[in-house]
Amino acid sequence: MAEDVRAIARAAPFVTHVTRFGRPMSVRMTAAGRFGWVVERGRYGYAERHHSGVGWPPIPDSVMAVWRAVVPDARDPECCLVNWYGPEARMGLHQDRDEADLAQPVVSISLGDDGRFRIGNLERGGRTEAVWLRSGDVVVLEGAARLRFHGVDRIAPGTSTLLDAPGRINLTLRVVT
Numbered sequence: 001m002a003e004d005v006r007a008i009a010r011a012a013p014f015v016t017h018v019t020r021f022g023r024p025m026s027v028r029m030t031a032a033g034r035f036g037w038v039v040e041r042g043r044y045g046y047a048e049r050h051h052s053g054v055g056w057p058p059i060p061d062s063v064m065a066v067w068r069a070v071v072p073d074a075r076d077p078e079c080c081l082v083n084w085y086g087p088e089a090r091m092g093l094h095q096d097r098d099e100a101d102l103a104q105p106v107v108s109i110s111l112g113d114d115g116r117f118r119i120g121n122l123e124r125g126g127r128t129e130a131v132w133l134r135s136g137d138v139v140v141l142e143g144a145a146r147l148r149f150h151g152v153d154r155i156a157p158g159t160s161t162l163l164d165a166p167g168r169i170n171l172t173l174r175v176v177t
């Protein structure tokens with residue numbers, strides 16, 4: 001799967017991920033599938049093309065196989081975001097709610113160095129729990145958990161040799177329409 005992800009990175013343009021509050025997150029991002037996520041001049045959202053005009057490569061079979069194994073009743077994913085976290089990168093607590101059909105699950109696959117995933121509640125604030133995600137771990141946000149706040153507050157460089165450089169890749173699969 002790491003080789004498939006390298007192929008996506010070669011084929012798809014990189015965009016810098018910026019939070020919805022306009023704060024840079026130091027996470028680099030690209031995508032596969034019908035939709036990618038683009039950030040341009042403060043506007044962000046799903047798009048069938050990068051603003052350079054380039055579309056996104058197909059979601060690899062190895063990644064589709066994970067989706068089908070863990071959420072067999074879901075529609076096929078229309079977007080596979082590829083987030084690259086360097087050793088210092090973070091992703092603040094947020095909800096995934098830009099999709100039209102929130103009854104469809106979100107599936108994420110962790111590759112490379114361990115990342116500490118934090119999950120909170122359906123509203124901002126309150127108690128949160130953290131879990132270290134290791135290379136190969138799969139998280140499913142569905143049902144009552146679909147809209148829980150979540151983020152990544154730490155990367156542990158050097159905990160995996162899968163990738164060529166220190167860091168973590170997270171693949172996030174979603175149905176968009």
Ligand SMILES: O=C(O)CCC(=O)C(=O)O
Nearest residue numbers: 083096108117152170172
């Ligand atoms: O990197 C992760 O484990 C979470 C990614 C995420 O929450 C997102 O891309 O919306």
Ligand SMILES: [Fe+2]
Nearest residue numbers: 094095096150
């Ligand atoms: Fe998310």
